[in-house]
Every structure is written in structure tokens, then in C-alpha cells.
Amino acid sequence: MQIDYAAVAPELVLTGALCIVLVVDLVLPDNRKGLIMPVSLLGVAGTLLALLALAGDPTRTTLGGMFVVDSFAVTLKILFCVAALLTLAMSYDYLRKEGIHQGEFYFLLLCSLLGMLTIASSRDLLPIFVSLELVSVPAFVLAGLQKIDVKSNEAALKFFLFSILSTAVMLFGMSLIYGITGTTNLAEIAVRLAATPVLRSIAVLSVFFVVVGFGFKISAFPFQWWVPDTYEGSPVPVAAFLSVASKTAGFVGLLQIMFIAFHGLADVWRPFIAAVAILTMTFGNLVALTQRHIVRLLAYSSIGQAGYILLPLAVVNVNGGSVNHEAFAASIAYLLIYAFMEMGAFSVAVAYGREGGYFIDDYAGLGYRAPGLAVVMTVFLFSLAGIPPLAGWAAKLFIFRAVIDGHEYWLAVAMAVNTVIALFYYAKVVRRMFFEPAGDGPLGVKVPLLLQATIAVSTVMVLLVGILPDLAAHLARMSTLV
Numbered sequence: 187m188q189i190d191y192a193a194v195a196p197e198l199v200l201t202g203a204l205c206i207v208l209v210v211d212l213v214l215p216d217n218r219k220g221l222i223m224p225v226s227l228l229g230v231a232g233t234l235l236a237l238l239a240l241a242g243d244p245t246r247t248t249l250g251g252m253f254v255v256d257s258f259a260v261t262l263k264i265l266f267c268v269a270a271l272l273t274l275a276m277s278y279d280y281l282r283k284e285g286i287h288q289g290e291f292y293f294l295l296l297c298s299l300l301g302m303l304t305i306a307s308s309r310d311l312l313p314i315f316v317s318l319e320l321v322s323v324p325a326f327v328l329a330g331l332q333k334i335d336v337k338s339n340e341a342a343l344k345f346f347l348f349s350i351l352s353t354a355v356m357l358f359g360m361s362l363i364y365g366i367t368g369t370t371n372l373a374e375i376a377v378r379l380a381a382t383p384v385l386r387s388i389a390v391l392s393v394f395f396v397v398v399g400f401g402f403k404i405s406a407f408p409f410q411w412w413v414p415d416t417y418e419g420s421p422v423p424v425a426a427f428l429s430v431a432s433k434t435a436g437f438v439g440l441l442q443i444m445f446i447a448f449h450g451l452a453d454v455w456r457p458f459i460a461a462v463a464i465l466t467m468t469f470g471n472l473v474a475l476t477q478r479h480i481v482r483l484l485a486y487s488s489i490g491q492a493g494y495i496l497l498p499l500a501v502v503n504v505n506g507g508s509v510n511h512e513a514f515a516a517s518i519a520y521l522l523i524y525a526f527m528e529m530g531a532f533s534v535a536v537a538y539g540r541e542g543g544y545f546i547d548d549y550a551g552l553g554y555r556a557p558g559l560a561v562v563m564t565v566f567l568f569s570l571a572g573i574p575p576l577a578g579w580a581a582k583l584f585i586f587r588a589v590i591d592g593h594e595y596w597l598a599v600a601m602a603v604n605t606v607i608a609l610f611y612y613a614k615v616v617r618r619m620f621f622e623p624a625g626d627g628p629l630g631v632k633v634p635l636l637l638q639a640t641i642a643v644s645t646v647m648v649l650l651v652g653i654l655p656d657l658a659a660h661l662a663r664m665s666t667l668v
Contacts, residue, residue: 203229211289341419356399403436426532467493501592530644551624580655
């Protein structure tokens with residue numbers, strides 16, 4: 187089997203960076219561990235450059251068709267690398283202040299990133315499964331890095347237990363589909379299922395198990411119970427990484443399997459996905475209304491956002507066509523935009539939490555004590571709510587238009603209702619910041635330079651895409667698999 191080394195160059199660069207980080211961590215004294223961060227940063231930046239070199243190239247296929255580099259893969263890999271860079275910048279001062287082992291953190295983060303890169307190019311059940319595990323297993327440890335913190339231990343344990351259960355269910359579904367088709371290649375699965383209608387009932391059962399397995403990865407209802415406790419107990423940069431990059435990796439795998447392998451069964455799984463999407467966004471938004479901790483609020487918000495991203499799958503047409511293309515593009519566009527909104531909100535939570543606290547009540551009077559942080563937090567929260575002219579309104583517009591084009595008007599109504607519900611809890615935080623008297627919090631907040639950079643990049647992207655939504659729409663339409 188010949189290997190196209192140019193196609194796997196980003197993964198090779200990142201693997202080399204992983205090895206270097208591991209060796210550097212072994213030889214550096216404890217008081218110099220901070221040097222591992224720039225090494226990790228350079229590794230991710232090198233990976234990003236290798237990806238940019240592949241952008242615009244014709245589609246490359248290697249490893250017997252299991253690994254494909256196309257516009258879809260390159261776009262999502264770039265997003266993963268950007269999310270990793272923002273997480274690295276967000277975490278540097280946080281790790282030092284909290285006394286978390288930096289070598290372990292950076293090594294595990296890069297391992298998880300490697301899994302995200304490979305899943306974007308996987309067109310076979312085997313590499314998709316292995317990639318998901320490479321994303322998840324390091325994340326278990328990352329969630330529990332605050333080893334003397336009971337909540338951190340609880341976060342890691344819940345994450346681990348729910349994950350292994352979902353993995354078992356997913357693997358069972360994949361083994362069923364392999365048993366009835368004799369292949370693990372996504373395109374071949376679709377062809378053989380279409381050629382053998384008698385296998386349809388077993389294939390439907392397989393689809394159910396696979397969706398349940400992915401439901402955990404993307405925190406869809408009713409598989410989301412681990413999310414709030416895991417996010418709250420994890421180091422906050424880890425929660426941000428899980429909320430953005432890990433969730434996106436789950437969606438990348440799910441989109442590939444549903445649109446390529448199981449496209450011919452869309453008339454069966456479409457109603458199930460519709461029900462899951464509505465329950466997911468409704469549960470996330472309703473429970474978020476009662477939250478008092480900013481990280482838990484963002485956790486339930488991310489559950490609600492997962493419901494929006496799932497909606498386009500509920501309009502997939504068995505016969506293909508422009509509806510499927512627009513539905514796929516809408517989900518991709520939402521993922522691209524969601525990454526910067528969520529990463530920005532978590533960055534502000536880290537910046538203020540260092541001195542002011544992580545409870546929503548702690549944000550009272552923030553507009554007076556640290557107006558800059560209050561303004562950018564308002565930008566991110568209102569963007570998540572879908573208020574124009576911020577990027578979130580464009581993301582929701584793409585989803586809404588895809589649902590309308592699919593003639594599923596009741597889904598559009600459900601989405602509109604949930605958008606209104608979500609505005610209440612986002613506005614609750616904004617009201618605390620600008621319309622309540624300042625408490626005993628610090629007057630002025632010192633934000634480290636790297637954290638400022640994370641907030642600035644996220645803010646610029648949210649404002650830019652909000653004003654020029656066609657940027658995200660064009661990129662998403664170029665990056666579809668249908």
C-alpha cells in the first residue's frame with residue numbers, strides 16, 4: 187500500500203511535535219516547564235502551515251481510500267488547529283496559577299488534536315472509530331488534571347464512564363453494519379445497502395446504535411448528562427476545548443457517516459434526528475435558565491447549540507439534490523462560527539475568573555469595574571443568542587434557511603422558540619454586568635497578553651462574520667461532501 191506523504195504531512199508534523207513535547211517535558215526542570223507551551227504552539231502552527239499548503243489542491247486519497255484530503259477535511263482541520271492555538275494561549279497563565287502540570291496538559295492536548303485531524307480525513311468506519319478514541323482518551327485525563335480537586339476527579343470519572351458506554355454502543359452498531367455489508371468503507375456501505383434492500387431492518391438498527399454513540403460525543407439529548415459536571419470540574423481551558431473542538435470532531439464523524447454511508451436510509455433516521463435535535467436544544471436552553479455558574483451556563487448553552495447544528499440532518503432527502511447540499515453546508519457554517527463564539531465566551535470567563543470568580547452573581551457591576559471585558563462578553567453572549575449583526579445571527583440564519591428549504595416548517599418554529607428562550611439567560615448575564623451595582627469584586631482586571639490575544643481574535647471573527655456572513659457561507663459550501 188503506497189502512502190501519499192504530502193496528504194498526511196500535517197499529521198506527521200503534529201506527531202513530531204508530540205514527540206518533542208514529550209522529550210522536552212522529561213528534560214526540563216520544574217521551574218522551566220513553561221517553555222513547553224511555545225514548543226507546542228510552534229508544533230500546532232507548523233501543522234497549520236502544512237494544511238494551508240494543501241488548501242486548493244485536488245483531492246488526495248491514500249491508505250487504500252481510508253484517508254482523503256479534500257476541501258472538507260482541510261477546512262475542518264484548520265478549524266481544529268485554530269481552536270487548539272486559542273486553547274494554548276488561553277491556558278498558559280491559567281496552568282501556572284492553578285499549579286497544573288504543563289507538560290502533561292500540552293502533550294494530551296496535542297494527542298487529542300491529532301485525533302481530530304485524522305477524523306476529518308477518515309472515510310472508513312475503522313479510522314473514524316480510532317480517531318474518536320484518540321480525541322476522547324486524552325480528554326479524560328485533561329478533565330482530571332486538577333488531581334487534588336474532588337470536582338475535577340468527578341468530572342474525569344463521569345466523562346470516562348459515559349464515554350466507554352457510548353463507545354461500546356457505537357462499536358456494536360459499526361460491527362453490525364460491517365457484518366451485513368462486508369465493508370467498512372463509507373461509500374461502499376451506501377452502495378451495498380442500496381443493492382440489498384433485504385438488509386434494511388438490520389441496517390436501521392445499526393444506524394440507531396451509531397447515532398446513540400455519537401450522541402454522547404456531541405452532547406445530544408438524552409446523552410448529555412455528563413456535560414455540565416465535566417465542564418465545571420475540568421480546568422476551564424479544557425472545558426473550552428471540549429465544548430468547541432471535541433464537539434466539532436463528533437459532528438464531523440456523524441456528518442460523514444449519515445450523509446455518505448447511511449444517506450439511503452434518510453427517510454428512516456430523519457424523524458429520529460429531528461426529535462433528538464428539538465429535545466436537545468429545548469433541554470439545554472430551559473435548564474440554562476436556572477444556572478448560577480458561568481461555566482455550567484455555557485455547558486447547557488453548548489447542549490442547546492448542538493441541537494441547532496443537528497437540525498439540518500432532519501431535512502436530508504434520499505434523492506439528494508440542493509437541499510442536502512445546503513443542509514450540509516449549514517451545519518459546517520454553524521460549526522465554524524460556533525467555535526469563535528464559544529471560545530471567546532470561555533476566554534472571558536477565564537480572564538475574569540482569575541480574580542472575580544465563576545458565579546454569575548460575581549459579574550454584577552462588571553461593566554463598571556472592567557468595561558472592556560463586559561463589552562466583549564456581551565458580544566459573545568449576544569452572538570450565541572443570534573442577535574444581529576453578530577456572527578451568531580448568520581449561523582442561525584443558515585440553519586433556518588436550510589430547514590425552510592427542506593419544507594420542515596415545524597422545525598423552523600421550534601428553532602425560533604428556542605432562540606427566544608436562549609436570549610433570556612444570555613441577557614441575564616448582560617443585565618448583571620451593566621444594570622446591577624458592583625459588588626466586592628476587583629476594580630479593573632489584569633488580563634495576560636496571550637489571553638488578550640485569544641479574546642481579540644475571537645471578537646474580530648465574530649464581528650467580521652456578522653458583517654460579512656457570505657465569508658462563512660462560501661467556505662461552508664466549498665467544504666461539503668454532497
